[in-house]
Amino acid sequence: xxxxxxxxxxxxxxxxxxxxxxxxxxxxxxxxxxxxxxxxxxxxxxxxxxxxxxxxxxxxxxxxxxxxxxxxxxxxxxxxxxxxxxxxxxxxxxxxxxxxxxxxxxxxxxxxxxxxxxxxxxxxxxxxxxxxxxxxxxxxxxxxxxxxxxxxxxxxxxxxxxxxxxxxxxxxxxxxxxxxxxxxxxxxxxxxxxxxxxxxxxxxxxxxxxxxxxxxxxxxxxxxxxxxxxxxxxxxxxxxxxxxxxxxxxxxxxxxxxxxxxxxxxxxxxxxxxxxxxxxxxxxxxxxxxxxxxxx
Numbered sequence: 001x002x003x004x005x006x007x008x009x010x011x012x013x014x015x016x017x018x019x020x021x022x023x024x025x026x027x028x029x030x031x032x033x034x035x036x037x038x039x040x041x042x043x044x045x046x047x048x049x050x051x052x053x054x055x056x057x058x059x060x061x062x063x064x065x066x067x068x069x070x071x072x073x074x075x076x077x078x079x080x081x082x083x084x085x086x087x088x089x090x091x092x093x094x095x096x097x098x099x100x101x102x103x104x105x106x107x108x109x110x111x112x113x114x115x116x117x118x119x120x121x122x123x124x125x126x127x128x129x130x131x132x133x134x135x136x137x138x139x140x141x142x143x144x145x146x147x148x149x150x151x152x153x154x155x156x157x158x159x160x161x162x163x164x165x166x167x168x169x170x171x172x173x174x175x176x177x178x179x180x181x182x183x184x185x186x187x188x189x190x191x192x193x194x195x196x197x198x199x200x201x202x203x204x205x206x207x208x209x210x211x212x213x214x215x216x217x218x219x220x221x222x223x224x225x226x227x228x229x230x231x232x233x234x235x236x237x238x239x240x241x242x243x244x245x246x247x248x249x250x251x252x253x254x255x256x257x258x259x260x261x262x263x264x265x266x267x268x269x270x271x272x273x274x275x276x277x278x279x280x281x282x283x284x285x286x287x288x289x290x291x292x293x294x295x296x
Contacts, residue, residue: 001244003296004157005030005062009150013142015135022139023069024146028154030293031063032249039067047136051143058147060246061296068139090118154296161291162241165251168284169234172258175281176227179265182274183223226265233258237288251292258285 008027015022036055038048055064094113237254240247262285266278 001155002158002162002241002247003151003154003244004161004294005154005248005296006294007150007153007157009146009153011142011146011149013138015138017134020070020072020135022071022142024142025067025069026064026146026150028059028062028064028150031061034059034061034064036064036066039065041068041070043132044068044070044136044139047139050140054143054147058151059296061248066143068143070139087118158295161295164291165237165241165288168288169237172230172234172281172284175277175284176230179223179274179277180227182271182277223265223268226261226268230258230261230265233261246296248292248295251295252289255285255289255292259289 005028008025010023010025012021012023014020034056036052038051040048051066055066233254237251237258240250240254259282262278262282266275266282269275269278
């Protein structure tokens with residue numbers, strides 16, 4: 001299946017035994033290579049490498065942002081034990097900062113510190129009864145479930161991208177068919193215009209010279225190879241879309257090749273309608289190029 005590099009997933013989990021709620025937010029943006037940014041509360045920093053390895057095993061490209069929010073409902077506990085040393089250190093630091101700010105500006109007003117804000121500070125409330133190993137397992141489990149939601153979101157967006165690209169491929173095939181049907185008439189009309197100009201200029205028409213000139217023009221206007229290569233690249237894009245997997249770089253390369261052939265086709269055009277068709281062709285190819293940047 002086709003996977004997008006842009007997606008978002010968020011899951012919240014309740015831990016009744018710990019009177020806590022945790023939430024994972026995972027999002028990703030386009031990037032040529034894999035890169036993970038993981039933000040964890042201080043108490044769970046040791047788990048970062050586990051999460052990074054898990055991401056690397058499931059994704060190949062994109063910049064991934066993961067954030068864990070862990071909140072304990074301290075008001076729901078029957079007994080709270082305060083770490084007095086931590087509390088004293090925090091209050092002394094707050095007093096020091098308040099005094100420093102007053103020295104800088106006597107008119108600076110210091111808002112009173114709420115006791116609830118103090119209680120929310122890490123390590124103020126002792127967690128002697130907490131089973132950190134169990135909490136870690138719950139966080140790891142929650143991460144795995146959120147990752148699955150995230151992967152599904154990437155696949156859904158990838159499916160939309162696939163449909164978008166397939167629509168453009170069909171439109172390109174229609175244009176190529178029109179060009180092929182128009183090519184035989186272009187030479188005959190070009191020949192007629194050339195003869196009309198020669199007659200207007202009252203120039204004697206040399207049949208042999210005219211035929212040589214038409215052969216030269218026909219060789220210069222020959223776009224059969226470009227059309228065949230466009231067909232080949234289109235088929236390769238279709239095959240990749242059906243195969244799925246990590247195909248973003250391959251699709252990017254093929255879209256560049258499609259654009260190169262379209263440019264050559266436009267440079268050989270001597271017909272206004274053909275030029276118009278090649279412009280539309282280039283627009284469609286550019287739309288494909290923009291979207292394949294999102295594919296893993």
